[in-house]
Amino acid sequence: MKLVLFDVDGTLVDSQNIIVASLREAFLTYDLEPPNRERSLSIVGLSLAEAFTVLLGSKAPIEGLVKAYKDVFSVFREDPAYHETVFPGAVECLASLRAREDVVLGIATGKSRRGVAHLLERHRWAEIFSIIQTADDAPSKPDPAMIHQAMEAVGVAGRDTVMIGDSSYDMAMARAAGALPIGVSWGFQPVAALTEAGAAHIVDSYAELDPVLSTFLDKPSNLRA
DSSP, X not given: OEEEEEOOBTTTEEOHHHHHHHHHHXXXXXXXXXXXXXXXXXXXTBOHHHHHHHHHOTTSOHHHHHHHHHHHHHHHHTSGGGOOEEOTTHHHHHHHHHTOTTEEEEEEOSSOHHHHHHHHHHHTOTTTOSEEEOTTTSOOTTSTHHHHHHHHHHXXXXXXXXXXXXXXXXXXXHHHHTOEEEEETTXXXXXXXXXXXXXXXXXXXXHHHHXXXXXXXXXXXXXXX
């Protein structure tokens, strides 16, 4: 078996508008100057507490900001203007991978489990992903715990695991877990950041991802003892 893990925000779905808007409102709740769009998107992939710590430092009212973000995010999520749209080719890629008997599909994301459940329901992906690792289950990326837990659940080694994401945190997490890091260029961080974090491949579309994954999946599997 091979384990194929996907990040969510910036990889499967374009959620930048709702993230930037939610961060802005959370900051304004505490009369803080909101970060600009580039800075806001730079922390996507981290858990919320870690993201606010990176943006403001550990002395900021982290718990309150996390709550404010979650509250406003829930409101924006019901507004069609902020719906998280699926990137072109993602649906077809997932369908192709799901059809393979030698692949287990999973998610490794900084989103909460509640947020992932809502996303899976909206896009009818609940039956596609067998492994779900969220910010509620492990330390924030780039800690490799999410990937380690996913590999343990499936019973595969790092060499039989691939992590696909748009951030340096995804690439560093995969490297630390011994998994293959594949970066996507259509997400929220510059390609240079992915390369510096150790991406083995950078793809510009899901069409380009397909042959890269095929090469990985067609290699002999190495199950852990």
